Amino acid sequence: MLTQTDSKTLAYVNLFAVLGTLENLCELVPEAKDLLKDKPPISIGFTVKHGPKATLFFVDSCCHIEEGCSPCTIKLPFSSCEKFNGLMTGTVTPIPSKGFTKISFLLKTFVPLTDMLAKYLKPSQEDLANVAFRETSTKLTLYTAASAIAQVGNQDQSGKFSSGLMPDGDIAIDVTDVMGITLKIKDHHLTALRKPCDKPRAAMTFSNLEIARQLLNGEASAMACICNGSIAMRGMINMIDNMNRILDRVGQYLSV
Amino acid sequence: MTFPIYNYPKSQEVFKRAFKVIPSGIYGHQGPSEGCYIPHDAFPLFSSRAMGSHFWDLDGNDYIDYMCGYGPNVLGYRDPDVDDAALEQSKKEDCVTIPSSIMVDFAELLVDTVACADWAFFAKNGNDVTSLAVITARAATHRKKIVFFNSYYHGVSPWTQKLDYPGILEEEVCNNLYVNFNDYPALQKLFAEHKGEIAGLIAQPYMHGNFADNFFPDEGYWQKVRKLCDDHHVVLIIDDVRAGFRLDLAGSDHYFGFKADLICFCKALANGYNVSALCGNDSLKDVVSSLTYTGSYWMSAVPFAAGIACINKMKVLNTPKLFEKLGKDLTDGFVAAAKNNDFQLVVSGAPSLFYLRLADDDSLMLHQQWIAACVKRGIFLTSHHNHFINAALTHEDIKKSIEIAEDAFNALRHHSTSLSFNYHL
Numbered sequence: 180m181l182t183q184t185d186s187k188t189l190a191y192v193n194l195f196a197v198l199g200t201l202e203n204l205c206e207l208v209p210e211a212k213d214l215l216k217d218k219p220p221i222s223i224g225f226t227v228k229h230g231p232k233a234t235l236f237f238v239d240s241c242c243h244i245e246e247g248c249s250p251c252t253i254k255l256p257f258s259s260c261e262k263f264n265g266l267m268t269g270t271v272t273p274i275p276s277k278g279f280t281k282i283s284f285l286l287k288t289f290v291p292l293t294d295m296l297a298k299y300l301k302p303s304q305e306d307l308a309n310v311a312f313r314e315t316s317t318k319l320t321l322y323t324a325a326s327a328i329a330q331v332g333n334q335d336q337s338g339k340f341s342s343g344l345m346p347d348g349d350i351a352i353d354v355t356d357v358m359g360i361t362l363k364i365k366d367h368h369l370t371a372l373r374k375p376c377d378k379p380r381a382a383m384t385f386s387n388l389e390i391a392r393q394l395l396n397g398e399a400s401a402m403a404c405i406c407n408g409s410i411a412m413r414g415m416i417n418m419i420d421n422m423n424r425i426l427d428r429v430g431q432y433l434s435v
Numbered sequence: 436m437t438f439p440i441y442n443y444p445k446s447q448e449v450f451k452r453a454f455k456v457i458p459s460g461i462y463g464h465q466g467p468s469e470g471c472y473i474p475h476d477a478f479p480l481f482s483s484r485a486m487g488s489h490f491w492d493l494d495g496n497d498y499i500d501y502m503c504g505y506g507p508n509v510l511g512y513r514d515p516d517v518d519d520a521a522l523e524q525s526k527k528e529d530c531v532t533i534p535s536s537i538m539v540d541f542a543e544l545l546v547d548t549v550a551c552a553d554w555a556f557f558a559k560n561g562n563d564v565t566s567l568a569v570i571t572a573r574a575a576t577h578r579k580k581i582v583f584f585n586s587y588y589h590g591v592s593p594w595t596q597k598l599d600y601p602g603i604l605e606e607e608v609c610n611n612l613y614v615n616f617n618d619y620p621a622l623q624k625l626f627a628e629h630k631g632e633i634a635g636l637i638a639q640p641y642m643h644g645n646f647a648d649n650f651f652p653d654e655g656y657w658q659k660v661r662k663l664c665d666d667h668h669v670v671l672i673i674d675d676v677r678a679g680f681r682l683d684l685a686g687s688d689h690y691f692g693f694k695a696d697l698i699c700f701c702k703a704l705a706n707g708y709n710v711s712a713l714c715g716n717d718s719l720k721d722v723v724s725s726l727t728y729t730g731s732y733w734m735s736a737v738p739f740a741a742g743i744a745c746i747n748k749m750k751v752l753n754t755p756k757l758f759e760k761l762g763k764d765l766t767d768g769f770v771a772a773a774k775n776n777d778f779q780l781v782v783s784g785a786p787s788l789f790y791l792r793l794a795d796d797d798s799l800m801l802h803q804q805w806i807a808a809c810v811k812r813g814i815f816l817t818s819h820h821n822h823f824i825n826a827a828l829t830h831e832d833i834k835k836s837i838e839i840a841e842d843a844f845n846a847l848r849h850h851s852t853s854l855s856f857n858y859h860l
Binding site: 180181182336337338340341348379380381400402403405406407408411412413414415416417421424425427428 | 450454458459460461462466467468469471473474475476597598599600601602603604605645646797798799800803819
């Protein structure tokens with residue numbers, strides 16, 4: 180167990196897991212879709228020195244993220260992982276190196292979208308009292324956490340130790356009758372796909388969204404939930420075991 | 436032949452109470468999580484009594500038990516000879532201010548029985564003595580590093596755990612070195628890279644890890660490892676907690692033709708009575724004397740009496756040979772039952788500690804379905820761990836076990852065509 184986080188892994192988590200969840204926000208939250216309505220296609224590239232590079236594409240009221248940032252409308256360079264992480268905490272204001280004429284999208288669309296995402300990922304108790312909000316918040320948190328598992332498993336010292344013990348194959352992370360996520364493992368490299376798994380080699384299934392919320396918030400233990408049956412596992416349990424060790428570490432990054 | 440399907444309402448009721456007052460309800464390897472109860476509700480949660488090779492759960496369901504309490508049941512639950520010896524000793528004394536002389540009798544018996552043993556030190560759990568072995572190696576060599584073989588299990592103390600385990604500090608595992616079993620060149624390289632730094636090498640006698648086929652050392656492997664340890668003045672520790680006395684009453688190092696410096700015993704030592712032992716050669720006796728290492732119950736007399744009776748009875752029965760035969764008869768029957776239903780069951784490891792895996796899918800899901808179907812019909816197996824044979828296992832038990840296995844395979848065959856993974860067969 181490491182007690183410290185590192186800024187490079189945090190940058191990967193922030194870019195691919197947190198900002199990557201804009202994909203799901205635009206899909207699940209009508210207000211997010213409305214913000215993008217009738218907007219021409221636009222893309223924002225993030226390039227972090229000695230860190231991650233990715234592009235967010237906004238097309239037809241939808242969003243998707245891709246690795247790399249060569250074909251983008253707006254380019255946001257960061258001189259270090261710490262600077263990029265500062266963007267996420269609001270302590271750093273980015274200066275585009277490309278796309279000056281599109282700055283209004285950044286200010287009037289992208290910032291409101293990320294504010295909306297933050298509202299769902301760090302919800303107030305008041306918002307959580309609304310059942311629909313609570314469900315969406317949990318879904319978005321689960322997408323973020325699963326994507327963060329891949330980033331932490333690929334970048335973090337402890338995460339790499341865990342992924343180094345994982346055999347090849349796909350893990351299904353499911354909430355019964357609600358949603359599914361795929362975590363692919365190939366040569367100890369992890370990739371999260373925000374869609375259900377076709378042919379899992381291992382599966383971890385939450386009996387309902389509330390159990391997922393409790394686990395992700397640290398209100399419940401995976402081991403205890405497996406013991407009382409509220410989380411089911413099957414298949415290559417060593418894959419699930421190591422994934423859960425990475426998930427423990429993810430909590431340290433997402434709470435930064 | 437078809438068998439009735441078990442249900443567990445009483446177990447589940449008690450579990451609800453347990454979950455309120457005990458972490459996870461049942462923590463550790465004898466619970467639903469680490470015990471891989473898949474699916475969760477296919478397994479009994481609490482036992483009510485045990486006898487011979489059977490236990491009965493809280494709902495009265497009868498199991499032929501191939502986990503043997505994860506090893507301690509070596510002669511049969513409630514073996515009369517062991518229980519009588521323990522009862523007689525308990526009438527005299529057990530946990531007293533100074534030890535009973537029966538401790539010396541037990542140590543002498545171990546020294547006479549275990550090939551590499553010149554002395555014995557007693558504790559309670561396997562983890563107590565694997566930890567003592569590592570402390571001894573460090574004290575003897577004034578070095579820090581310990582070599583482990585990947586997929587090892589040596590207990591639960593922080594030094595046995597890993598970097599990514601909750602509550603385990605990096606500093607507690609930073610002197611652990613890892614290498615693959617049977618890869619002698621890699622081990623040589625590791626020793627060369629850390630020349631003068633390695634205190635000990637700790638290993639199970641063969642790889643009986645979880646979730647994977649178990650396998651033996653290559654021909655001559657242990658002899659090369661022994662020489663390498665001698666050349667580098669590294670203490671060679673055999674963790675015989677799991678395999679001890681099931682392969683060879685003189686120790687599993689003896690079985691594989693080499694001599695350990697330190698050897699750890701627990702599970703089969705006293706047929707369920709609570710005692711473990713570290714045995715070693717003379718050169719390390721004074722090192723152990725110098726350590727601060729003790730426990731409140733480590734000199735209890737009753738488990739010593741049980742241990743003496745257990746070892747003597749294992750000698751009379753020649754349990755390693757008996758287990759080899761019983762394990763082979765059982766697993767041959769399982770393999771045939773699988774084949775009759777167009778499945779391929781792979782058996783690995785020693786017959787006395789057999790490991791099972793259905794080779795028909797690479798996810799273990801089919802295997803987990805079959806194991807669950809077996810448990811629900813009355814044979815207690817696990818999907819992730821090696822199994823154990825005990826001396827009370829009868830030919831009737833084996834015959835019934837094979838029939839249950841066949842019934843479970845038959846159910847699996849009828850349900851697996853859709854691969855929908857309905858675990859309730």
